Amino acid sequence: MNIVCLDLEGVLVPEIWIAFAEESGIPELRRTTRDEPDYDRLMAYRLEILRERGLGLPQIQETISRIDPLPGAREFLDALRERTQVVILSDTFEEFARPLMAKLGWPTLLCNSLEVAPDGEILRHLMRCENSKLTTVRALQSCGYETIAAGDSFNDLAMIRAGKAGFLFRSTAAICEANSDVPAYDGYDELLAAITGAL
Numbered sequence: 001m002n003i004v005c006l007d008l009e010g011v012l013v014p015e016i017w018i019a020f021a022e023e024s025g026i027p028e029l030r031r032t033t034r035d036e037p038d039y040d041r042l043m044a045y046r047l048e049i050l051r052e053r054g055l056g057l058p059q060i061q062e063t064i065s066r067i068d069p070l071p072g073a074r075e076f077l078d079a080l081r082e083r084t085q086v087v088i089l090s091d092t093f094e095e096f097a098r099p100l101m102a103k104l105g106w107p108t109l110l111c112n113s114l115e116v117a118p119d120g121e122i123l124r125h126l127m128r129c130e131n132s133k134l135t136t137v138r139a140l141q142s143c144g145y146e147t148i149a150a151g152d153s154f155n156d157l158a159m160i161r162a163g164k165a166g167f168l169f170r171s172t173a174a175i176c177e178a179n180s181d182v183p184a185y186d187g188y189d190e191l192l193a194a195i196t197g198a199l
């Protein structure tokens, strides 16, 4: 039994925080883990900015609803789901991803979540588990699945390497070079063909 584990941001949709920073006109929200490696501090910084601007979850979801999946992502995902089981493993939050999942035909998404007050204020982020991508891939393997993974970034390498096949997709030159044993693709057709070949 196969299951394909796909990263979300950079593979199927744009980087959500960067797209949100542009869509909302709040450039401070472009800050990423490259600028602040401590994820909890980065999230506290982001949530403080949203609070200062009076932005609660409904306003954020409304802005995110204007962001589209990457061109061709929906067709790729639909074609892949006809062939095998697919799960999206992401470090984003269910509540943010929701408008994008609607545009992707509601695929299965395993990610993190937010604690939200009745008035919509985001109180804090709740991480599902440690090293969520690798932990989830291992869990799927423990119940009889062979995993095939694809992602674009550092946090995808562990799940890419843990399965029977793994691919980099639209990654950086530096990551591709440092992981030259991992096949790297830039087009959905190539990735679909590679995954299909590995099934």
Ligand SMILES: [Mg+2]
Pocket: 007, 008, 009, 010, 011, 151, 152, 153
């Ligand atoms: Mg990514």
